Amino acid sequence: MVNLVLFDAGLMGYSLAVHILLVTVGMTLPIIMSIAEFVSIKYKVKIYDVLAKRLANALIIFFAVGTASGVVVAIELFVLWPKFISVLGQVGILPLYMEVFAFFTEAIFLGIYIYFWNKFKSRIRHWLLSVFIAIGAVMSGVFITMINAFMNTPKGFNIPYYLSTSKIIDVNPFAVLNTPTTWVEIGHVIGSTIFAGSAFFLAYFAYKLLKTKGTEREYYKKAAKIAAAIVIIAIILTVILGIESITALMVYQPEKFAALEMNFNSGPHVAEVLGGFLVNNKTVDSINIAGLMSFLATGKFNGVIASNDSLLSYAKSTWPPVSVVHNTFDTMVAIGVLIGIIMVIFLIIWLLNVNKIRNKFKSNKFFSKLLSRKIFSDPFDNPLILKVLIVIGVLAAFLLEDGWVTDEVGRQPWIIYNVMTVSAAANTSPSVIPVGIAIIFFYILVLPATVLFVRRVMKKRDLNKELRIKP
Amino acid sequence: MNTYITINYVLLAIVFTFLFVEGMSAISFIYDRKSLPNVKKYLDPVWGIVGTFVVFFVVNTEVIYPAIMPSIDYMYVFPILLATLLFIGRNVFLIFSEYIWKDSKFSQLMLARIYSLITFIIIIILLSIFISIISGVGTNSTLTGFSTTVFLSNPYILGFIAGTLLIALGLSFVFYKIEKMKFLSPISTIFGLLLFVFSINRLGLNVNYITYVLGAAIALISIFYYATGKARRETVFIAVFLSVISINFLNYGKVFGVDSLTSYLNNSAVSYASILVTVVGGLLLTAMLLFFLYMYRLPNKEQ
Numbered sequence: 001m002v003n004l005v006l007f008d009a010g011l012m013g014y015s016l017a018v019h020i021l022l023v024t025v026g027m028t029l030p031i032i033m034s035i036a037e038f039v040s041i042k043y044k045v046k047i048y049d050v051l052a053k054r055l056a057n058a059l060i061i062f063f064a065v066g067t068a069s070g071v072v073v074a075i076e077l078f079v080l081w082p083k084f085i086s087v088l089g090q091v092g093i094l095p096l097y098m099e100v101f102a103f104f105t106e107a108i109f110l111g112i113y114i115y116f117w118n119k120f121k122s123r124i125r126h127w128l129l130s131v132f133i134a135i136g137a138v139m140s141g142v143f144i145t146m147i148n149a150f151m152n153t154p155k156g157f158n159i160p161y162y163l164s165t166s167k168i169i170d171v172n173p174f175a176v177l178n179t180p181t182t183w184v185e186i187g188h189v190i191g192s193t194i195f196a197g198s199a200f201f202l203a204y205f206a207y208k209l210l211k212t213k214g215t216e217r218e219y220y221k222k223a224a225k226i227a228a229a230i231v232i233i234a235i236i237l238t239v240i241l242g243i244e245s246i247t248a249l250m251v252y253q254p255e256k257f258a259a260l261e262m263n264f265n266s267g268p269h270v271a272e273v274l275g276g277f278l279v280n281n282k283t284v285d286s287i288n289i290a291g292l293m294s295f296l297a298t299g300k301f302n303g304v305i306a307s308n309d310s311l312l313s314y315a316k317s318t319w320p321p322v323s324v325v326h327n328t329f330d331t332m333v334a335i336g337v338l339i340g341i342i343m344v345i346f347l348i349i350w351l352l353n354v355n356k357i358r359n360k361f362k363s364n365k366f367f368s369k370l371l372s373r374k375i376f377s378d379p380f381d382n383p384l385i386l387k388v389l390i391v392i393g394v395l396a397a398f399l400l401e402d403g404w405v406t407d408e409v410g411r412q413p414w415i416i417y418n419v420m421t422v423s424a425a426a427n428t429s430p431s432v433i434p435v436g437i438a439i440i441f442f443y444i445l446v447l448p449a450t451v452l453f454v455r456r457v458m459k460k461r462d463l464n465k466e467l468r469i470k471p
Numbered sequence: 472m473n474t475y476i477t478i479n480y481v482l483l484a485i486v487f488t489f490l491f492v493e494g495m496s497a498i499s500f501i502y503d504r505k506s507l508p509n510v511k512k513y514l515d516p517v518w519g520i521v522g523t524f525v526v527f528f529v530v531n532t533e534v535i536y537p538a539i540m541p542s543i544d545y546m547y548v549f550p551i552l553l554a555t556l557l558f559i560g561r562n563v564f565l566i567f568s569e570y571i572w573k574d575s576k577f578s579q580l581m582l583a584r585i586y587s588l589i590t591f592i593i594i595i596i597l598l599s600i601f602i603s604i605i606s607g608v609g610t611n612s613t614l615t616g617f618s619t620t621v622f623l624s625n626p627y628i629l630g631f632i633a634g635t636l637l638i639a640l641g642l643s644f645v646f647y648k649i650e651k652m653k654f655l656s657p658i659s660t661i662f663g664l665l666l667f668v669f670s671i672n673r674l675g676l677n678v679n680y681i682t683y684v685l686g687a688a689i690a691l692i693s694i695f696y697y698a699t700g701k702a703r704r705e706t707v708f709i710a711v712f713l714s715v716i717s718i719n720f721l722n723y724g725k726v727f728g729v730d731s732l733t734s735y736l737n738n739s740a741v742s743y744a745s746i747l748v749t750v751v752g753g754l755l756l757t758a759m760l761l762f763f764l765y766m767y768r769l770p771n772k773e774q
């Protein structure tokens with residue numbers, strides 16, 4: 001007999017895991033496209049115009065799949081978790097409703113942007129559409145994250161009364177827009193999504209830089225520069241807001257924080273636990289760094305960690321799968337910081353290749369010698385750095401999924417933290433199984449097919465023809 | 472009349488109008504390959520907006536009647552998820568047909584026809600869910616189960632679906648100005664209308680003179696096209712929109728075969744907030760759609 005709660009959770013989790021990959025593309029492509037078109041108009045460089053057009057074509061294909069995938073996730077949310085959605089509908093549905101209008105903004109302006117491109121006399125007006133597309137895409141993410149923040153830190157109704165009577169009173173429908181974790185979560189989610197999306201594209205452009213020559217290489221270099229700039233800004237913001245998220249977690253979801261840290265201690269000099277597993281309520285195979293958790297949380301090695309930040313303060317039945325979330329959390333932090341450091345080094349090398357800056361340093365003999373080393377050459381022409389960027393693109397996808405698993409599994413067994421469990425919310429109709437399996441297989445086919453299709457469509461285009469250059 | 476229910480009915484009418492037109496596209500692709508460029512010219516810019524309207528209606532329903540959702544979810548989980556799954560296929564094949572390269576082994580027409588078939592199935596599923604919710608056919612008294620056998624063995628349910636599709640076939644000639652065998656247009660439309668009205672009447676749904684007036688108007692659109700070869704798309708849009716909304720208002724508050732929709736309404740705070748969002752969002756949406764329409768009608772600039 002299939003556990004239907006587990007099946008629902010697995011199906012939802014799988015659909016979201018695929019969907020967030022499409023979201024990263026859908027959120028980042030309009031930004032790159034918009035920058036490319038703006039540069040093309042401002043500096044009258046045709047190659048950026050071609051880039052914007054190509055990205056627009058890729059965007060519409062990804063949008064077709066992404067939008068359908070979004071509908072799948074939205075419908076799954078409704079049909080797989082009817083009791084959750086019933087509570088959400090009576091308390092915190094507004095962001096989901098607002099998201100529809102953000103979605104409309106993206107869909108309508110994208111339609112105009114692509115299909116009526118030639119109808120615009122003013123290029124700047126056409127470019128403005130791309131700004132609205134980007135705003136629509138980002139705002140969709142903002143509103144959906146508000147729902148997630150509500151699930152983590154519910155607000156806007158009388159929770160004690162609901163827990164004792166199952167009735168909802170004292171509703172404030174706007175409270176969901178500003179829960180204690182809403183804004184920090186939005187910052188972290190949007191930042192990490194744009195980081196991951198731009199890292200994918202940077203990896204693709206880096207790969208193309210390794211494989212192409214001449215005008216085509218010039219084209220990919222310009223594209224890579226835009227993507228790299230976005231990656232650098234996004235990763236720095238994501239790391240900063242990630243730290244803020246952990247602080248918010250300590251205050252508003254201490255049990256989840258304790259699980260993520262696999263922490264059983266409180267008081268001063270609490271050690272940071274790196275890696276390891278939980279066996280019979282004991283931590284094994286971990287690296288413990290004395291006082292580090294106290295330092296990270298309070299800025300002092302003898303800082304006090306509150307007792308509610310320890311798993312011992314909670315019944316074991318409400319713990320999430322500690323070993324899983326602790327390791328996904330540690331992995332996320334480690335990879336995120338590593339990528340952050342690499343991208344800062346990348347930025348320094350990049351800046352040192354800007355002519356004005358390089359000339360200043362060249363007058364100094366030591367720096368002149370240092371800068372003549374290969375590692376300090378133009379990073380977009382350095383095969384080693386390009387290969388590193390490809391690896392970062394792959395890691396970014398992993399990081400995104402890993403962070404999402406940490407957040408969602410870390411909230412288990414709750415669907416609404418301390419209010420409703422996942423099992424109480426689930427649809428236990430057996431009809432879910434066959435179509436659920438079909439959705440899983442369909443996604444397996446659709447996503448690679450779409451990526452291959454876009455690749456082929458782009459490959460079939462002749463850059464020289466688009467630039468109107470005679471071969 | 473309740474404002475919230477009215478807004479929901481208006482959205483439902485918009486969704487079904489767009490879907491109905493997509494259904495006509497689907498029929499046209501399969502029926503006449505020459506209609507492809509004409510159909511694509513309409514469909515390419517609007518497919519994304521149609522999908523968004525579906526989401527708009529679903530979320531609006533959730534906002535207005537959250538308490539009804541557990542029953543709907545439990546009874547219709549299979550068709551709803553199936554339609555959703557097919558919705559991905561709809562988008563994928565439509566966009567693939569648009570961007571497919573010339574020397575591919577999959578032709579644009581072939582991909583468009585697969586899109587058509589999928590869209591056709593989605594429309595049948597959505598029509599089935601709609602008629603089951605409004606008439607109660609197939610649902611049990613406790614609203615915890617749905618019987619496909621009971622639903623499909625009801626001849627009037629089949630009549631409703633077949634009638635709707637026949638009207639779509641008849642009007643597809645008008646909407647896409649298809650010349651091939653256009654005598655079928657009035658025949659199909661009129662026969663479909665008769666079957667449709669007879670079926671909904673037999674299903675216990677209200678029908679009155681408004682239904683007959685709208686039915687006559689739709690029939691006239693088809694006859695006029697057959698006789699003169701002239702047609703305006705707006706007339707089809709308006710006629711279908713008014714027909715769907717009139718069915719809803721004639722059966723006001725009816726859900727699962729009984730008049731109980733108002734008992735499912737959300738608490739006042741969320742409903743009030745939803746009105747604010749609907750008004751602000753609706754104004755933005757109207758402005759965006761007007762801009763879209765303006766651009767749609769604008770001639771291409773010479774490059």
